[in-house]
Amino acid sequence: MELANTLMDMENIYAWNEEYNTGVKFIDEQHQYFFNIISTLKENLSAGVCKESASRIFFSLAHYAEHYLIQEEIYFKDYHFPGIKEHKRLHKEFIRRVIQFQVDYEKDVAETCRTMLAYLEGWVDNHILKYDKEAVEYFREKGL
Secondary structure (H helix, E strand, C coil): CHHHHHHHHHHCCCCCCHHHCCCCHHHHHHHHHHHHHHHHHHHHHHHCCHHHHHHHHHHHHHHHHHHHHHHHHHHHHHCCCCCHHHHHHHHHHHHHHHHHHHHHHHCCCCCHHHHHHHHHHHHHHHHHHHHHHHHHHHHHHCCC
């Protein structure tokens, strides 16, 4: 019960709300999708079913990487975003970590779901709210 209460308290911190809207449709869509992944993972942890439902989380993360991160990089290239090299490096590291979480999960490494949740929340703090925010400002200057 303690884990469930802790996850519920944290739910509001990493739940999508309107103040996260950037006004750039494709970025807002990818951020909402990512917040939904975090919400689902928290619900699964709270319900004690992470092990049974992890494949859906991995599928959602692969979809996020294949569709949204690549789309973001295409925009960066098309609009000559000056931070593209660092942004792509961060995206590659994200993909590497997700693959490692899947490997750990398949090996039944304890706490994989909790570790993954902490990493995904860190991605919100350190990437979405930092690097993506800088990109949005750049896109706005370019008229997107």
